[in-house]
Amino acid sequence: MSTETQTTAVDRGIIERIxxxxxxxQLLSNRLAVTGLAVIALVVALxxxxxxxxxxxxxxxxxxxxxxxxxxxxxxxxxxxxGQARDIFPRVLYGAWYAVLYxxxxxxxxxxxxxxxxxxxxxxxxxxxxxxxxxxxVLLSFPSLLLALALVTIFPEELGxxxxxxxxxxxxxxxxxxxxxxxxxKVLEDxxxxxxxxxxxxxxxxxIRHVLPNCLAPITVQSTLNYGLAIIDxxxxxxxxxxxxxxxxxxxxxLSNGVEFGLFSGAWWWSFFPGxxxxxxxxxxxxxxxxxxxxLDPRMRETVD
Amino acid sequence: MVSKQFLVKxxxxxxxxxxxxxxxxxxxxxxxxGDPAVTIAGERASQEFINEVRGDLGLDDPLWQQYVRFLGxxxxxxFGQSYQIQRGxxxxxxxxxxxxxxxxxxxxxxxxxxxxxxxxxxxxxxRQDTLTDHLTRVGALSGISIPIYWxxxxxxxxxxxxxxxxxxxxxxxxxxxxxxQTGFILVDTLLAGNVAAFRxxxxxxxxxxxxxxxxxxxxxxxxxxxxxxxxxRQDYMRTARxxxxxxxxxxxKHGLRxxxxxxxxxxxxxxxxxxxxAVLTETVFEINGIGTLLVDAISRSDYPVVQATVxxxxxxxxxxxxxxxxxxxxxxxxxxx
Numbered sequence: 167m168s169t170e171t172q173t174t175a176v177d178r179g180i181i182e183r184i185x186x187x188x189x190x191x192q193l194l195s196n197r198l199a200v201t202g203l204a205v206i207a208l209v210v211a212l213x214x215x216x217x218x219x220x221x222x223x224x225x226x227x228x229x230x231x232x233x234x235x236x237x238x239x240x241x242x243x244x245x246x247x248x249g250q251a252r253d254i255f256p257r258v259l260y261g262a263w264y265a266v267l268y269x270x271x272x273x274x275x276x277x278x279x280x281x282x283x284x285x286x287x288x289x290x291x292x293x294x295x296x297x298x299x300x301x302x303x304v305l306l307s308f309p310s311l312l313l314a315l316a317l318v319t320i321f322p323e324e325l326g327x328x329x330x331x332x333x334x335x336x337x338x339x340x341x342x343x344x345x346x347x348x349x350x351x352k353v354l355e356d357x358x359x360x361x362x363x364x365x366x367x368x369x370x371x372x373x374i375r376h377v378l379p380n381c382l383a384p385i386t387v388q389s390t391l392n393y394g395l396a397i398i399d400x401x402x403x404x405x406x407x408x409x410x411x412x413x414x415x416x417x418x419x420x421l422s423n424g425v426e427f428g429l430f431s432g433a434w435w436w437s438f439f440p441g442x443x444x445x446x447x448x449x450x451x452x453x454x455x456x457x458x459x460x461x462l463d464p465r466m467r468e469t470v471d
Numbered sequence: 472m473v474s475k476q477f478l479v480k481x482x483x484x485x486x487x488x489x490x491x492x493x494x495x496x497x498x499x500x501x502x503x504x505g506d507p508a509v510t511i512a513g514e515r516a517s518q519e520f521i522n523e524v525r526g527d528l529g530l531d532d533p534l535w536q537q538y539v540r541f542l543g544x545x546x547x548x549x550f551g552q553s554y555q556i557q558r559g560x561x562x563x564x565x566x567x568x569x570x571x572x573x574x575x576x577x578x579x580x581x582x583x584x585x586x587x588x589x590x591x592x593x594x595x596x597x598r599q600d601t602l603t604d605h606l607t608r609v610g611a612l613s614g615i616s617i618p619i620y621w622x623x624x625x626x627x628x629x630x631x632x633x634x635x636x637x638x639x640x641x642x643x644x645x646x647x648x649x650x651x652q653t654g655f656i657l658v659d660t661l662l663a664g665n666v667a668a669f670r671x672x673x674x675x676x677x678x679x680x681x682x683x684x685x686x687x688x689x690x691x692x693x694x695x696x697x698x699x700x701x702x703x704r705q706d707y708m709r710t711a712r713x714x715x716x717x718x719x720x721x722x723x724k725h726g727l728r729x730x731x732x733x734x735x736x737x738x739x740x741x742x743x744x745x746x747x748x749a750v751l752t753e754t755v756f757e758i759n760g761i762g763t764l765l766v767d768a769i770s771r772s773d774y775p776v777v778q779a780t781v782x783x784x785x786x787x788x789x790x791x792x793x794x795x796x797x798x799x800x801x802x803x804x805x806x807x808x
Binding site for chain 2: 452
């Protein structure tokens, strides 16, 4: 058998699996969700491109003499230049890298923490469950951005935007814990759990091989929705002055500088384009997350009749 | 009606939550790097003076003693004095002055969100899967994706700079002086009978309220739509139609009441995002509520103010959710179980 036929066989397998999965086929038939997916793919591609083709040093330093400062968008400077005569276009692209990087770390960290806590709480129940979930409840009783603001202060300033990542991870973890605990409890009630246990499966094996895979769908939806939130919240923290260091090409910082120094002296493009990139990226995640939720929750489906 | 038992149970549940919230706030402040004594004494103060300040603040006591004292103070609404922002002023007094400003802004934002979000959600549900529906849904998703710190400045640029229709910042024109009675500027100007000042306040608050309301509108219309879509298919709706009742009356009389119940929950859960949005809105429009107070206090290491503000935000959020739960159980008594 040649390698070529092998890959087609694999491909067909994947397509069949997608067809067989009501979740994926539902999702892919949702035009808005597919649009969201396309936006996210584009942002990730641009982020990776910017990361490997631009020199960060050059984007950070002032470019007086090289470029005009506060030049409006033109064919040469597509998004214009800022008050330090830096070309805004490559900075916005590099901002995508920061958004994807910090967003991914935030969501990944809170997912792992939340999933761990949620599953442990559901499985061990009683005191363990109470201690974990009551702690999560307390964290959930703070408005999220405000808790993040307060939490940023516990990290040393040298960490820069990683402070925002740390704070938001702690803020988002309880949401995952709650969702996962609920899903895990449902799985644990099922008879096949008892059967697996009767066959001699150990706790970790039962949790990882049986409980976790059955919680994947709600976890994925929660992660996607929180991805958009993480990007918008990280930018909000840098807008409020906590996180990014001045000059760093993150969307939040560019937006903050652009509003403070450029917007009312006429240089609207300084803050407009970073903000647009931010809003479109977040919209992408919200479109996808929304579609996922519809696909997951049959009651929310549009075409019931 | 709500049973007394349910109310008492919900109220009792408040205490462990508030206790937990106070503990978290205490922990955050003690985990923060930086020495409050140095902040108060000043960077250039002598070591003896810093030690003296530390002794006065009780920072040399064992941690558990500080914790117990903190809980006692919180229970007595004593948050100490501001280190930096208004040096020596009791924090509770600063909060009392600033809290109404934020509450007024948040309430107006919520009202704006309901005013536009409910009709849009109903429209979207009634015209399900038409162009109107798609546009409203994409609009709502955009509404929750656009950051306040982007839309706010852009609207200021458009309405204040280019069109010159609205002021750029603040709550009221600097020419007006209105005695503070309730702290709500719209109420105070009316109580003073100063129509010109009232008009100035309305004009000043218009943009902040719109910016804050967009997000709430988006959330509410989304929830209203999905809730109404379900209600429309219920048997009692068919019965109402079969009785010969017009579609409009059926939707408004039977549909709205039932579809509104899940929306109330969303309002409660999203009250946190409303408060977060208020902080950003206050920053963008230079409004001196507790949002800007918190941001200032954090950047200037004014720990007592940070503690108190975060606590107040959490308590507000918790109380609103309690209110939502009670309202919910009034509208749908089944929920008590």
